[in-house]
Amino acid sequence: MKNKLRTAVCIMLITALCTAAFAMGNSEQKSDAFPSKQVKIIMPWSLGGGPDTIARQVASYGEKYLGVPVIVENKTGGAGTIALTAALMANDDGYTMVVANGPLFSLTPAFQKVSYGISDITPLIGMRVVEFVVLTNPSKSGISTLDGLKKAGKTIKYATTGGPGNDSYTMISVLFKKLGIPAEAVPYNGGQDAINALAGGHVDVAIGSPPVYRDYVKNGQFVCLGTFIPEGIEVEGIGRIPSFKEQGIDAEFVGMDYFAVRSSVDENKKKVLTDFIKKVYADPEFQKFMKGMGMEAWGAGEKDILKNIDDQTLAMQDYIDLVKK
Numbered sequence: 001m002k003n004k005l006r007t008a009v010c011i012m013l014i015t016a017l018c019t020a021a022f023a024m025g026n027s028e029q030k031s032d033a034f035p036s037k038q039v040k041i042i043m044p045w046s047l048g049g050g051p052d053t054i055a056r057q058v059a060s061y062g063e064k065y066l067g068v069p070v071i072v073e074n075k076t077g078g079a080g081t082i083a084l085t086a087a088l089m090a091n092d093d094g095y096t097m098v099v100a101n102g103p104l105f106s107l108t109p110a111f112q113k114v115s116y117g118i119s120d121i122t123p124l125i126g127m128r129v130v131e132f133v134v135l136t137n138p139s140k141s142g143i144s145t146l147d148g149l150k151k152a153g154k155t156i157k158y159a160t161t162g163g164p165g166n167d168s169y170t171m172i173s174v175l176f177k178k179l180g181i182p183a184e185a186v187p188y189n190g191g192q193d194a195i196n197a198l199a200g201g202h203v204d205v206a207i208g209s210p211p212v213y214r215d216y217v218k219n220g221q222f223v224c225l226g227t228f229i230p231e232g233i234e235v236e237g238i239g240r241i242p243s244f245k246e247q248g249i250d251a252e253f254v255g256m257d258y259f260a261v262r263s264s265v266d267e268n269k270k271k272v273l274t275d276f277i278k279k280v281y282a283d284p285e286f287q288k289f290m291k292g293m294g295m296e297a298w299g300a301g302e303k304d305i306l307k308n309i310d311d312q313t314l315a316m317q318d319y320i321d322l323v324k325k
Contacts (some may be wrong), residue, residue, distance in 0.1 A: 023029055034094060034269050035068045041259070042098040043074045043088075044083035045161065046190025050211040050295070051099050051257045054127055057289055060279050065279040066272075075212060076189040079108050079165035081116075088120055092262045094269030096101075099127060100260045101167065106313040108165035110320045118309065121260045124274045125281075126300035130255030131208050131233050132168060134175065134225045135217070138203030142187040144223045146247060149181065150206070152235075156183040159194035159206035164323075168207045170316070171228050171253045173323045178249050198222065210235050210294035228253040236294045251319075258305050 022210050029172075039062065041055050055072050060072030075083040080101065087098035098121075105118050138144040143152055156176065160169040169187060176183035187193045188202050191212040198206035199216065205225075216222040218237050226244045227233050230252040244251045259277060261270060273312040280286050290297055300308070 020126045034272055035066060037095065038068055039066065039070045039094075039273075040090075040096050041070065041072045042087045042096060043072050044076065044080035044099060044101075044104075045074070046075060046076050046188075046193055048192030048212065049161065049190035050130075050209040050293075051101075051127060052190065053211050053293065054257075054290075054297075055099055057286065058277060061280045061283065062108075062276075063182055065283075066276045069159070079112070079169075080104050080322045081112070081114055081165075084116060084121075087260075088116055088262055090262070092264040093262065094100075094265045094273065097124070097259050097261055097273060099257055101105065101130070101257045102255055102309045102312045103165065103167040103170070104317075106316050107167060107320065110316075110324075112164035118306070122263045122265065122270060123302045123305040124259045124261060124270060125277050126298035126305060127257040127259060128209075128295055128298050130167065130257060131227060131229050131235075131295075132171060132208055132229045132253065132255065133209070133213060133233075134172060134244075135198060135206050135208060135213055135222045136204065136225060137198050137201065137222055139221070140198075141204040145187050145203060146225050147264055149225065152177060152181075152204070154182075156181055156205055157186055157203040158183055159197045159203040160185055160187050160301045161188070161191045161194050161207065167253065167255045170319055170323055171251065172205070174251050174319045175244065175249065177322050178251050183253060214238060214294050229252075236291065238294070253319075256300070256305065256308055258298075258300070 041059060043052050043055055045051055059070040059072050062068055075086050084098060084104055090096035095158055108114060136143045143149050158172055160172055162169050173185060184234055191208045194206045195208050195212045197203045217224060224241045226247055227241045228251060230243050230245045232240055232243045281299055
């Protein structure tokens, strides 16, 4: 009887130990799982602009495709350097992404001292090709064509989506230099702020991308003077917008925004984040959203993004010299 009792007690102890070990193993697996908490996307530009709108839409799929909430945190200023610096100061645990662009590396270092280099980040996947368009509000400025801009007979005030070192600032400044028109830049922290300034008549000209200007053009409030995309662009609901190159002005630029993390983040975590965004891009509802914005997601990988930055760095040198004169 005693032997049977001892055997029963031993079996109970062994079972309890196995159960505890199994539970501990599961607990360790859960703690090692990535992600197991909220992921943050740092946004260099203000609320309502093209990249901010897209990033927030991507973030809304966090629970569906990543299993955790994803939020967007805006850190504006410094032509994007404030946001990038914040991302590089965050833990390299994969819980912080940043939206970056080419000019942070191809333009900004020519205009201000920066404490980072391209080797500090890893681009995960592209977000969009930046199709900048120059716009006027004829009811406020009386300017509705490129010829009208040339004949305005005054110093033109133009809104940019950032200061020196920013892509929009550089390209619209180049445009006025090429046209030989006296002009004054009025920098704003994002595309929506620049468009609001144009709508209110605070500036004569503004630069923007389709998500922020499209409705204004569709309702007849704004007029597109041209785009820096050399072959021109077709925008849903608006039609074709000619390039400045087609109009005899040597000013072209194809920008890009993309998702990135610190380069020291674990490769497996980089893959998880990249796969998450790929799933969002493939989602029919997201594709419908992007079409409604007059845009397409740009799914370029790390190598293509880095090559674009290298190419852009070479192409921008003449423009940098022109703007600095």
